[in-house]
Amino acid sequence: xxETKTAAVKEEPKKADxxxxxxxxxxxxxxxxxxxxxxxxxxxxNKEEIDPDDLFKHRVSINLTPENAWxxxxxGGLISLKIINAEGEEEFFERVVIRRSFPVTSPDEFxxxxxxxTRAKGRGAEIGMIRNIHIFDQKTVDLINxxxxxxxxxxxxxxxxxxxxxxxxxxxxxxxxxxxxxIVLNNPFSNIRVLExxxxxxxxxxxxxxxxxxxxxxxRQSFRAIEIYI
Amino acid sequence: xxxxxxxxAEDRAAYDAAASPDEVLMYCVPFNVWEEKFVSGWTAVTDRxxxxxxxxxxxxxxxxxxxxxxxxxVLYGNCAFYGVVDGTTTLICQFLSGRNLxxxxxxxxxCEDLAKKRRESRAxxxxxxxxxxxxxCPKCGRPFIPGTNICPFCRNSKEVYKKLWGLTRGLRWMLxxxxxxxxxxxxIQFILPAIQRVAVNDYLTNEKIYPLGSFAExxxxxxxxxxxxxxxxxxxxxxxxxxxxxxxxxxxxxxFTLMMRTLLYEKISTLSISSISHKSTGDLMGRITGDxxxxxxxxxxxxxxxxxxxxxxxxALVFLLIINPLMSMxxxxxxxxxxxxxxxxxxxxxxxxxxxxxxxxxxRLFLQDILNGIxxxxxxxxxxxxxxxxxRRTDRHAAQTESNALLFDTFFPLLGFVTRxxxxxxxxxxxxxxxxxxxxxxxxxxxxxxxxIIYGPLLWITGIPRQIxxxxxxxxxxxxxxxxxxxxxxxxxxxxxDIEGDVRFENVTFGYDSYNPVLEGxxxxxxxxEMIGVVGHSGSGKTTLINLLMRLxxxxxGAIMIDDVNIKDISQNALRSQIGVVLQETHLFSGSIRDxxxxxxxxxxxxxxxxxxxxxxxxxxxxxxxxxxxxxxxxKGYSLSGGERQRVAIARALIHNPKxxxxxxxxxxxxxxxxxxxxxxxxxLSKNRTTFAIAHRLSTLRNADRLIVLDKGHLxxxxxxxxxxxxxxFYWRLVMAQRQDSGMLDKADKVLAAKKAATA
Numbered sequence: 001x002x003e004t005k006t007a008a009v010k011e012e013p014k015k016a017d018x019x020x021x022x023x024x025x026x027x028x029x030x031x032x033x034x035x036x037x038x039x040x041x042x043x044x045x046n047k048e049e050i051d052p053d054d055l056f057k058h059r060v061s062i063n064l065t066p067e068n069a070w071x072x073x074x075x076g077g078l079i080s081l082k083i084i085n086a087e088g089e090e091e092f093f094e095r096v097v098i099r100r101s102f103p104v105t106s107p108d109e110f111x112x113x114x115x116x117x118t119r120a121k122g123r124g125a126e127i128g129m130i131r132n133i134h135i136f137d138q139k140t141v142d143l144i145n146x147x148x149x150x151x152x153x154x155x156x157x158x159x160x161x162x163x164x165x166x167x168x169x170x171x172x173x174x175x176x177x178x179x180x181x182x183i184v185l186n187n188p189f190s191n192i193r194v195l196e197x198x199x200x201x202x203x204x205x206x207x208x209x210x211x212x213x214x215x216x217x218x219x220r221q222s223f224r225a226i227e228i229y230i
Numbered sequence: 231x232x233x234x235x236x237x238x239a240e241d242r243a244a245y246d247a248a249a250s251p252d253e254v255l256m257y258c259v260p261f262n263v264w265e266e267k268f269v270s271g272w273t274a275v276t277d278r279x280x281x282x283x284x285x286x287x288x289x290x291x292x293x294x295x296x297x298x299x300x301x302x303x304v305l306y307g308n309c310a311f312y313g314v315v316d317g318t319t320t321l322i323c324q325f326l327s328g329r330n331l332x333x334x335x336x337x338x339x340x341c342e343d344l345a346k347k348r349r350e351s352r353a354x355x356x357x358x359x360x361x362x363x364x365x366x367c368p369k370c371g372r373p374f375i376p377g378t379n380i381c382p383f384c385r386n387s388k389e390v391y392k393k394l395w396g397l398t399r400g401l402r403w404m405l406x407x408x409x410x411x412x413x414x415x416x417x418i419q420f421i422l423p424a425i426q427r428v429a430v431n432d433y434l435t436n437e438k439i440y441p442l443g444s445f446a447e448x449x450x451x452x453x454x455x456x457x458x459x460x461x462x463x464x465x466x467x468x469x470x471x472x473x474x475x476x477x478x479x480x481x482x483x484x485x486f487t488l489m490m491r492t493l494l495y496e497k498i499s500t501l502s503i504s505s506i507s508h509k510s511t512g513d514l515m516g517r518i519t520g521d522x523x524x525x526x527x528x529x530x531x532x533x534x535x536x537x538x539x540x541x542x543x544x545x546a547l548v549f550l551l552i553i554n555p556l557m558s559m560x561x562x563x564x565x566x567x568x569x570x571x572x573x574x575x576x577x578x579x580x581x582x583x584x585x586x587x588x589x590x591x592x593x594r595l596f597l598q599d600i601l602n603g604i605x606x607x608x609x610x611x612x613x614x615x616x617x618x619x620x621x622r623r624t625d626r627h628a629a630q631t632e633s634n635a636l637l638f639d640t641f642f643p644l645l646g647f648v649t650r651x652x653x654x655x656x657x658x659x660x661x662x663x664x665x666x667x668x669x670x671x672x673x674x675x676x677x678x679x680x681x682x683i684i685y686g687p688l689l690w691i692t693g694i695p696r697q698i699x700x701x702x703x704x705x706x707x708x709x710x711x712x713x714x715x716x717x718x719x720x721x722x723x724x725x726x727x728d729i730e731g732d733v734r735f736e737n738v739t740f741g742y743d744s745y746n747p748v749l750e751g752x753x754x755x756x757x758x759x760e761m762i763g764v765v766g767h768s769g770s771g772k773t774t775l776i777n778l779l780m781r782l783x784x785x786x787x788g789a790i791m792i793d794d795v796n797i798k799d800i801s802q803n804a805l806r807s808q809i810g811v812v813l814q815e816t817h818l819f820s821g822s823i824r825d826x827x828x829x830x831x832x833x834x835x836x837x838x839x840x841x842x843x844x845x846x847x848x849x850x851x852x853x854x855x856x857x858x859x860x861x862x863x864x865x866k867g868y869s870l871s872g873g874e875r876q877r878v879a880i881a882r883a884l885i886h887n888p889k890x891x892x893x894x895x896x897x898x899x900x901x902x903x904x905x906x907x908x909x910x911x912x913x914x915l916s917k918n919r920t921t922f923a924i925a926h927r928l929s930t931l932r933n934a935d936r937l938i939v940l941d942k943g944h945l946x947x948x949x950x951x952x953x954x955x956x957x958x959x960f961y962w963r964l965v966m967a968q969r970q971d972s973g974m975l976d977k978a979d980k981v982l983a984a985k986k987a988a989t990a
Contacts, residue, residue: 076312076320095319103306116319118301150324153263153307166382166699171372179268184373189588205373207327209307228585 060086064113064128071096071140079147081113083127096127098147104195107152108133111144154211155181157202159218163225169205172225176210183210192229200230231332231362233257233340237272240286245274248281248288256357257340259333263308263324264289273311273323275341277354280313282323292322294345300338302331309334313341328373329366336360380706382699390702393709401489404482405529408475412538415471418464420545423679425464429457431672475534483530490522494711502716503782517707524704532697539687546683553677554669560655561681565688568649572689575645582634589627596623649685656681724801729808729889730793731758731920733779737788740778747786748774749943761921763931765961766940772924775940776892779922780809792890810888814895816879820864823852826878827859831886842885847911848877873904877911884915891916893923905930928968937961 074080074095081096101110109132115124133141155178162173172183183204185191191203200212235258257275271284282289292315299314304327311322311334340358347354366373367381374381398405433454550558600616607616663669735754741747749771756762764772777783781797790797818826828834843849851874855861861868913933925931939947939960946960954961
């Protein structure tokens with residue numbers, strides 16, 4: 001459901017731009033109605049000369065550094081950003097969204113800072129990228145990490161207290177860094193993913209994502225529950 | 231879908247403390263994550279504010295007046311609910327996607343609506359009611375079996391059995407007679423050791439019996455003969471009963487399967503598209519074949535054996551206790567140990583075999599992946615690396631298989647020895663009694679026979695709970711479909727009208743999920759015989775509009791009128807038989823071209839078939855096929871090209887002379903020349919027919935009387951080609967965008983021409 005939704009949204013930014021342009025164009029024409037001859041000329045000219053390429057223009061993503069980007073906590077508890085953009089102008093964003101490019105392999109590097117997705121405009125554009133979070137001062141790092149912790153909510157499983165297979169599902173009771181949980185897995189072979197470095201990601205039917213950093217360190221009972229899937 | 235939960239007392243108290251007494255609580259939904267912990271909190275929405283409450287404490291409250299836009303966002307491992315408060319985006323709460331995303335999607339709309347009404351100081355109205363299905367069991371919180379409303383933990387087995395009993399009507403004696411027969415056959419089986427005991431005790435080991443004179447006069451010999459005959463006839467009767475039982479089960483099982491399958495298929499066919507589209511074809515096929523089979527196998531296979539196994543266990547137990555209570559202890563003592571051992575052994579084996587299967591699966595997956603992409607592997611010169619990967623995987627698989635085989639071959643024979651421990655003990659104690667003279671040989675034999683019987687059912691019964699639960703799940707899936715009510719149903723007395731072709735959309739609103747409208751407030755008046763082109767981005771609701779016209783779904787609000795009659799009042803049969811449809815994905819059934827064209831009108835004459843084919847510009851190519859109209863198409867037949875299939879589909883849509891014609895991207899997948907042919911066909915046939923044509927390629931629609939442009943479910947523009955161009959709106963943009971490509975071509979041509987001129 002979500003996928004189709006976002007797919008539908010994807011198409012929208014272009015359209016949305018067009019709406020704005022469209023509403024602007026006639027408004028301009030009306031304003032200029034006083035010198036009539038000129039206005040009509042303007043309109044016809046407009047029709048001829050709009051380069052369709054303009055309709056598809058995108059923001060230029062920049063490399064964000066402490067010299068051109070200032071992250072601040074917003075009043076709503078999220079992150080605001082002021083930048084000096086590619087044209088050298090100052091720009092302010094009430095709220096930005098930060099996404100990891102490599103959430104699994106390099107969580108601190110290549111952070112994509114974006115405008116939030118909205119229903120009106122669709123997918124938000126990328127404002128810029130942070131090559132490595134540690135080029136910023138500690139306060140900013142903490143701010144960004146707090147936001148990332150909310151976005152990439154991946155509790156660590158420390159113990160699987162019970163694992164039952166029934167009716168084709170796996171029902172687990174586990175202790176995690178976020179508290180005790182009941183996990184229901186369908187099709188564990190595709191929802192338990194083992195990385196090359198031995199970390200295990202587990203995706204349950206609720207949309208949760210759990211991490212086992214090192215299966216070898218689990219106790220025997222917990223290990224047996226996941227043993228056959230790895 | 232539940233939008234109003236009852237908060238626990240503690241949280242309710244916190245809410246009551248925070249809210250003023252005249253506030254109306256409209257929605258209350260759970261949130262699940264707070265400060266990186268799983269929690270169970272509540273988001274309560276009243277007519278004037280949003281409260282977040284967690285374990286008796288108010289976390290935050292936001293006045294709706296200050297809010298404008300709400301939104302949800304899918305994060306990684308959870309979701310978030312945001313609201314724009316006084317112009318700044320604020321995180322309201324975090325929740326789990328699988329459980330609550332649909333709920334919060336409704337809440338987004340509802341809160342925006344409430345906030346707006348609050349600012350305009352209007353009444354909040356009634357809370358939104360949502361009829362979407364839940365995906366999690368409201369009782370235990372575990373997920374339902376996907377695509378169903380069945381919770382395997384909370385289902386009412388009694389109810390299910392009751393329904394099953396209802397389903398067996400007409401087949402009952404056939405299904406239960408075999409049960410009866412097998413019990414008789416079992417009882418006879420138990421007589422046999424008793425007779426054998428008499429034979430052994432009274433005759434074989436009776437030293438008082440000496441041969442006396444002729445056979446006929448000797449009473450002992452006559453009795454012995456009788457015993458001999460009894461043993462043979464018991465065996466014979468048992469076999470005959472067995473034959474009867476198997477034959478009956480086979481017939482009953484088959485009839486039961488046939489009945490269930492037909493019922494299911496009928497039901498699925500009559501269900502509306504909206505119910506069916508929620509389930510995949512594979513799922514439905516699985517239910518018609520797999521689940522029905524599982525139910526049948528249980529009814530005619532496992533259920534009778536459950537019966538007989540249980541009966542034989544009880545009988546054997548009783549007989550053992552009657553013959554010698556003390557000695558039967560020797561049978562029981564090892565039972566727990568044996569059952570434990572056998573169960574454990576099989577569990578271990580199953581686990582290991584599963585692991586083996588998984589590793590084998592990885593090898594197969596790898597092979598499939600690599601062999602399919604062998605060109606890529608070779609073109610990047612990566613053969614060595616792939617060979618190494620393959621080695622690693624097959625080695626692991628081979629090692630596992632080997633270790634499994636070794637374990638099995640070692641322990642399986644030992645297992646046989648262990649299961650016989652009881653017999654050895656009996657042998658020992660029995661012989662002891664025999665020597666002591668307190669037991670005779672026949673009794674020992676009989677006892678031994680019963681003792682051997684008792685282990686079979688015991689080991690068998692350990693697997694029963696699993697089988698029953700699998701059976702119940704399959705049965706539940708079958709019953710669920712049988713009990714579903716079609717969402718789009720005819721009214722009590724539907725009208726059969728002859729459609730003229732006037733179509734009117736009156737303020738039509740519709741969404742596949744009620745919280746996510748695909749079409750909103752569509753008003754459109756189409757005159758008889760008009761051709762309407764429908765334009766818009768993908769996802770703008772074009773196909774939905776068409777689906778509504780065919781009444782594959784019912785509109786949520788508003789009405790669609792054909793000739794001033796609401797389509798809900800027209801019988802679905804009458805409606806659809808007068809609408810012709812050509813879709814982008816043409817599905818032609820296996821069979822001849824003639825059969826396919828006649829699909830919409832089975833009794834059409836051959837003249838009509840040819841006429842329809844000619845109208846669709848299909849006649850020429852069909853006649854040129856070796857088998858003409860009798861050419862077999864479909865999976866095993868002749869494969870038609872895309873354009874040819876499309877034209878056959880058009881002929882199929884035309885044969886019953888529909889008054890309304892729908893073309894949904896009918897020409898999108900074709901090359902320009904074929905499109906031209908089809909275009910001509912369409913022009914011919916859209917005369918005197920109300921036609922709705924959806925197309926991405928705008929040139930397809932150049933003959934349309936009017937064009938409508940859909941944008942995000944709204945009717946954005948409506949008018950002729952020229953009118954819309956003059957409006958310089960969406961349509962103009964689409965035209966520009968498509969022209970852009972041809973503009974590039976022109977430029978490229980010019981450059982090429984210039985180059986040529988230069989070289990010349």
